[in-house]
Amino acid sequence: MATQNQKHSLPNTTIDPNTGFCSSSRIFHSLRPNVPLPPPSQPLSLTDYALSLLPAAATATDKSAIIxxxxxxxxxxxxxxxxxxxxxxxxxxxxxxxxGHVALILTPTSVHVPVLYFSLLSLGVTVAPANPLSSPSELTHLVRLTKPAIAFVTSAVASNIPALKFGTVLTDSPLFLSMLDANVDSHSRAPGVEVSQSDSAAILFSSGTTGRVKGVFLTHRNFIAVTAGYYQLRTIQQDADEAEPHPVSLFTLPLFHVFGFFMLVRCISLGETLVLMQRFDFEGMLKAVERYKISMMPVSPPLVVALAKSELVNKYDLSSLRIIGCGGAPLGEHVADDFKAKFPNVEISQGYGLTESGGAAARTFGPEEFKRHGSVGRLSENMEAKIVDPVTGEALPPCQKGELWIRGPSIMKGYVGDEKASAETLDSGGWLKTGDLCYFDSEGFLYIVDRLKELIKYKAYQVPPAELEHILLTNPEIADAAVIPYPNEEAGQIPMAFVVRKPGSNISADQIMEFVAKQVSPYKKIRRVCFVNYIPKSPAGKILRRELVDYALSSGSSKL
Structure with a gap:
């Protein structure tokens, strides 16, 4: 019989039913129903768990799993x-x-990648998927970090891989293709492999926006917990709408990123159809939505901006689209409103998570919650949170801003080969310090203000770059924008904007600064502007502010 974390469902008159906040422990509890999880002692791989949820109809009707x-x-x-x-x-x-061995995976998105993940996980091998476009120096760092025994790569990047204990397998070779087609009964089990839920399932790499890339150690149970939550939500959704057509998801996400990784497992476990893009291009995405009648797309905020602002969307039939799941970085309320004005029949399901939390922490669910533009939703099932004052360490009540700490069954074991960083991020009570400045409102909805480390220190004030970016993106002449701290002798730091003009626009720096100044307090005003062709971002859509800071400092004032 499955067990579950019952902490927040115990009778406790100090827990506010509206916010989930316990006034005695100062902990926020999830308002979602608890999700039963397998007993921790039960041997179970993520592969076996996900496939145990797969509806019988998926195989009986020979539905497409991947396109x-x-x-x-x-x-x-x-x-x-x-x-x-x-x-x-x-x-x-x-x-x-x-x-127990680690397999480094460096391959572009293809139908083979999900097969490779599920196969290795069923054997108890730790998958370490990375960006196939990683530079040789980045690969050297990843190999040193993860100590892989073998690599699965395409021939295009094989020369960048050092000699490994068990060599390298080329995923675009005849040998690999023959390995996929050995004469094996699909209902048989791999012999002699007993995987514990506490065993390492994956080493996923953090985006490295504030430092060197870290390897995040995630277990089978971490992902089982995430998958179980989505399975329960799907069951509730199906009960509410029995006539819903077969879900078809389009993945513009890289499968080596935590968002792509857990969404892949989610789609397979629910028997949905997953459409993959080998290489992202905006119009190609629109064509795929029309051709395959896509109903759902997990996306990053820059893609929501593009959909809201592009005229290309009018060329294609996107009427099948029902929902976009947005995560990876905060989505501005204005951007969400612009998107809904253009796509009134498409819901935005916002979510929040980190690589360190297996991608899960909070999400919106259902029509009423989808309307909460600006919020990333309520705490995920089986999850607890604290809002902690960064200066005093005091746990704060609703409607007060502080650092978000989270605890639950999907939280990582730590960083591979970095005990110092692990100790700084995970405390002895199992709390993950997210580094995000957040607050819960009076109804338990979570709002992300900004990264604590990215706050601009203007004199005695703290200025969140994300707030200014959201304002900039409301200007019809601006295609994209990012805000960074720029050193200033008098103020310490001043907000500086990097701006991508829309084609045909000649908006000036003065006009941009005036546009923002009318909408913010004086200390939040943009005081420098640099026009660029693009904003550098991670695969998850997070702005790579460090690159912009380096560019601003190296360019000097005469060039900006």
């Missing part, structure tokens, strides 16, 4: 399951790879 939008290739659920078993069996027979 490659570039090639048009379809992989049915029955073929997907057969290839997962075949690849796992081939890996066991052709390599010494076994439970």
């Amino acid at each position: 490659d939008a570039t090639t048009g290739r379809h992989l049915s659920y029955s073929l997907f399951l057969r290839q997962v078993k075949s690849l796992a069996s081939s890996i066991q027979s052709l390599t010494p790879l076994s439970k």
Whole structure:
């Protein structure tokens, strides 16, 4: 029988039913129903758990599990399951790879990547997927960090991989393709592999926006908890709308990022159809939505901005689209409003999570919550939170801003090979210090103000760059924008904006500064502007402020 975390459902008159805040412990509890999880002692891999949830209809009707939008290739659920078993069996027979080893994965998005993930996870092998466009020096750092025994890569990047214990497997080679098609019964189990839920499932890499890339150690149970939450929400949704068409999701996300990773597992476990793009391009995405009748897309905020502002969308039939799941970075309320004005029948489901939390922490769910533009939703099931004053360490009540701390079954074990960073981020009570300045409102909705480390210190004031970015993006002549701290002898730091003009616009720096000044307190005014062709961002859509700061400082005042 499944067990569950019951802490927040115990009778306690000090817990506010509207916010989930306990006045005695100063902890916010999830307002969602508890989600039963398998007993921690039960041997269970993420692969076995996800496939145990797979609806029988998915294999009985031979529905498409994965579609490659570039090639048009379809992989049915029955073929997907057969290839997962075949690849796992081939890996066991052709390599010494076994439970506990780390496999570095460097391959662009394709129908083979989900098969590779599920196969390795079923064997207890830790997957360490990384950006295939990583530079040689970045790869050297990742290899040193994760100590992989083997690498699965395409021939294009194989020369950048150092010699590994069990070598390198080329995923675009005839050998790999033959490993997918060995004669294996899709219902058989890989022999002799018992995976504990506490075993490492993946090492996913943080975006590195505020420092060197870290390897985040996530267990099978971490992802089982995330998947269980989505499975329960899906069950509730199906009960509410029995006539809903078969869900088809389009992934513009990289599968090596936590958002793409857990959304992939979610889609497979729910028996949905997943359409993948090998290489993102905006019009190609629109064509895929029209061709495959996409109903759902997980996206990053820059894509929401593009959809709201682009005229290209009028060329395509996007009427099948029902919902976009937005995460990876805060989405401004104005951007959400602009999107809804253009796509009134498409809901925005905002969420919040970190690589360190397995991608889960908070989300909106259902029509009423979707209307809360600006909020990332309520605490996810089985999750607890604190809002902590960064100066005093005091846990704060609703409607007060502080650093968000979270605790729950999806929280990482720590950073690989970095005990110091692990100790700074995870305390002895299991609380993950997110580094995000946040608050809960009077109804338990979470709002992200900004990264604590990215706040601009203007004289005695703290200025959140995200607030100014959201204002800049409301200007019809601005395509994209980012705000950074720029050193100033008198003020310490001043807000500086990097701006991408819309085609045909000649908006000036003075006009931009005046536009913002009319909408903010004097200390928040933009005081420098630099026009650029693009804003550098991580695969998750987070602004790479460090690159912009370096550019501003190296360019000097005469060039800005």
